[in-house]
Amino acid sequence: MSPEQRTVRETEEIICGVWSRLLDTDVLPTDDFFEIGGDSLLVVEVLLDLRGHGLDLKAAAVFRHPTPAALARYLADANPPEPAAATQAPPDLFLSADDLWSTHRSTWAPDAPRCLFPLVREGDGEPLFIVHWGNDAGFVWSSTSAWGAGRPVYGFEAPGFRGDIRPVTTVADMVDRYLVELLEQQPEGPYHLAGHCHGAVVAYELARRLRARGQEVAVLAMVKPSALERFVSYGWGLDEITRYRLESLAAQFSLVGDESLDEVFSRMRKEGWYDDRLGPQDLPRLQVQWSALALALHQYEPRPYDGPVLIVQDVKDREDTERNWLSVLPQAETLWVDHGVDLPRPTLRDPEVVALIREKLTRRAG
Template sequence: MALDRDEIVQTVSEIWEELLDVDVDEDDDFFDLGGYSLLIVNVVTEARKRGLELSANDIYTHKTPAGLADALSAQAAPADGPADPDFSTVWESGLSPLGTEPSATLVRLAEGTGTPVFTFHWGTGNVRFMGGLVDSFRGERPVYGLEMVGMWSRERPALSLVEMASRYLREIRTVQPEGPYLFVGPCAGGRIAYEIGRQLEERGEEVAVLAVVNTMPPGTTELDAAWGLRELYEFRLAALRERFGVPDLLTDTERLMRGMAEIAWLDEGVDPADLHWRQAVWAAGIFAQEHYEPRPYGGEVTVFQLAEHADRPEADWGRVAAATETHTYESQGTLPLLRDASFAQDLAKKLAAYAG
């Protein structure tokens, strides 16, 4: 049975009060109360448990219990909402791996001598921005990046992190056929580096350095495991509108993409017509990350973490790795950490300790 307006107001208010630990009036703005993007996942999950079909975009668009109730009780679409292509349309525009030549994922980021360093894309799938950062820690070594399938083609990416890692490893071997290997994984790329390291260990090969940068261990999730690609895609579009103040992604695409490039969520040169495809690729990558079931790794993981995560039990890489070496910094996010001089110095020492 559908909830009426007053019941929706009450339900939404109760959920916000529980999650934010504040009193909520029907005209209170979710974000003014202290709400943030990832917490919306919890709001949507709790609402659906109570019989209220709510989406992330509803919260971004209406923001208050009263606004949500007015929209939902009238079965209204988000007011003046942009007509973004739905996920199915975008995904179907992609190419099956069966019907296209595999696109390259390996890109050279820096020339050099000695054993190369391999770094991996973060959640947005891009890695070329790392080219402007690697000189701070690579020494004289060459550096290669692995970017997600679909970044510059319409090939559909894998929905399995294990499959994704296997493909990247095949490309890594075209440059370095055998180990020991040097891996640096920022953010979501840390889990990819971990899985590749685990696959190499199974084959009796060595990873000399497996460094993860602001990466939560595999098996940790902050999203709803029940969400599929469509929910993740719609969540992403709504989050972009809110973060960059762009109500209509189709009208303001170029402004949005400039903002994304400034924080390295996009590399330079992306066609504005590919904006929605890139968000579908993001959804595929997050889906793979969220459904990755880790296996133990017998080697060492070098953890470069933010101070805000230091005391979180779920941030302990010792749960999945035989040994850890942990460094902690006061940076505010992955990109600031990658730019942190202390981090760069510590990573450079770790890489330099391997003489190959």
């Protein structure tokens, strides 16, 4: 198959395979070559191996696009593909909001699964609370648990991520839900909060609520926060957003519509999505849950916050971040990274990012 005929996903798989063989480790599409053991000398072997697969690259491309996902997209731009077969999500993957709401329980049900759970139980001082909002939970928790700098670390998962629970559709409702469990765990400040991607938005609102209660928020770290730019129509409801979500998944995972939920789940797990506590039967609910949280984010407008905050953001999102976040954060400290990808994975384990968050927590402990 020529490079022009390959999908981006197929190119990603080739690059992952080459890196995995040369580095003797499992490689995901969002892994940074230089963070998982690669160096400038090994780049030469990478180029030679990739050329054997018909992928002709210069060394500069690997340095500028150091993840398989970014490199595959770069190659796709350089070699426009022939028209590919249309992608389509399997019908069983769609669950209407009406069906979910009629069969699932309220997030406020007394026996609803807890959103807060421990990542690192042992440690000294007030815990670090991390808000996650996404699919690659296993990777996120294994990466961010190192941020604690000797403190206990707890993670929040969105309502509806586990069990037969309805999701919430506003950031305010999510914060209401999280505050109950956070205050049970730590009734008084100072508080240390962090979040990434859409979870950074929720962490921000948590910090605002805590300060409104007269509590101290000593550390608020927002890693690659959502730029809060419009991505769907404001007139869309949950079903429209869910269909948009399924179209995106079909393209991302090369679905043609006849796959079983088991097959779809297997493909997602290979990419690091979800974890072994979830199964194929959870996929339809999880897509509605994603859509509900996307709707919540789409409606959210940040209010001013005059406390200390660290924002870590990719330079490609600098303009949106300055417009939508820094305009309401007079005490913000910013760290600009240049990973060039939308996914937050490279940023979560960037040594400079980890060191800066740990330094702030250590400074507070001192």
